[in-house]
Amino acid sequence: MKNAIKVLCFTLAVLIVGASAIMIYFKWDKSEFEYVDGTEKGTVIITAYSGDSKDIKIPSKLRGKKVTQIDTNAFEDSDITSVEIGNNVTYIGKSAFSGCKSLKTVKLGKSILNIDENCFGDCTSLEEITLPKSIEKLGGSIFANCSSLKKVELEDGSNFAIKDDVLFSSDMKKLYFALPYAKLGSYTCPDSVETIMPLAFFSCKNLTEFTFSNKIKVVPQGIFVLCSNLKKIEFPESVNQISSVITLQSGIKEITIPSSVKTIDNNAFIKSDGSVDTSLVIRTTSGSKAEDYAKDKGIKVELIK
Missing domain, CATH: 3.80.10.10 (Ribonuclease Inhibitor)
Incomplete structure (x- = not known):
């Protein structure tokens, strides 16, 4: 009987110590x-x-x-x-x-x-x-x-620099984005800029005009989304590629695209519902990729010399 009581007491002690250890562990681990x-x-x-x-x-x-x-x-x-x-x-x-x-x-x-x-x-x-x-x-x-x-x-x-409330790489070759408090108005991209990052001017509602540098080759995805006061854009002769969702919910109605552009994303000029924005006018030269693209998408074309 005494041995049984000792075994029982020992077992209870082990259980109590074990439970305490578990509680301490979970308290520590929380x-x-x-x-x-x-x-x-x-x-x-x-x-x-x-x-x-x-x-x-x-x-x-x-x-x-x-x-x-x-x-x-x-x-x-x-x-x-x-x-x-x-x-x-x-x-x-x-x-x-x-x-x-x-x-x-x-x-x-x-x-x-x-x-x-x-x-x-x-x-x-x-x-x-x-x-x-x-x-x-x-x-x-x-x-x-x-x-x-x-x-x-x-x-x-x-590794970065800020100029006119726009953030660049420190060597001014890459433009990352405009800061929310930037007063852009009519903005000219510095001549040194070779690359503009996606969404760089997202929701810049005070952007009214934009001039690209002549070193830009790719127009990045979403660059002018929600730029409601930007009415027209002109891509320089250096551009050879236009990415997706360029004009979504912006004020842009006129786009000048040079013959140097050889690639235009299928969703470059779409509306919020995914359909093509046929209210746009694309200004380009005869026989260009942009002319073929506009005609295929049902976008009005204005031929220029």
Whole structure:
């Protein structure tokens, strides 16, 4: 009987200690962030946020593993008001913080290499941000519709430059995008620019005229989407390719396309419902690719010399 009692007591003690250990483990393991293992050993990717705090700090590590990425849509439409990103994060995914309308303050870590497309889109309370010098790549329209944004600063030694509230590569050969507070009016692209990134002038409603540099070969996707006060555009002789969704929901009604253009995307000039915008007039030379394209799409052609 005494032996049975001893065994019972021992068993209960083991169970209690085990339960306590499990409770301690889960308390330690609990996180406000949802995450998965990264592609590199010893790293994790934050995929979502389930905490209650509106002022959040992305940690450098979770469960001893480095937090190196913030996934696509990870914080989309959340009601956070500030975020500080840890110094192990190198990549912030597409639309990671888009729609965070209460987000006012963002502090980026010192190791970020890539901020992807629309990362802070529709963050209508965001007022200012500093881009660290570590950044090597920026996606299109990362600040789209950030209506309260008044200042974007670059750290010394940055890979980028800002001129007339438009962001470029530091050598001025690549144009990334116009900042939301840019007063563009009649804008002339600097002569040094060879490449314009997709969505570069997305929703620039005060853009009234645009002049390309003579080094541009490709008109990028979505360049003038929602530019409601831009009425006409003229592509230079250097252009040989026109990408998709160039004029969607813009004010553009007249487009001059040179004979140098040999490729025009099937969806270059479409409306919101995906149909061809037949209200356009394409001005081009006889026998050009643009003439054939316009006739095939039912767009009016005006021949020029």
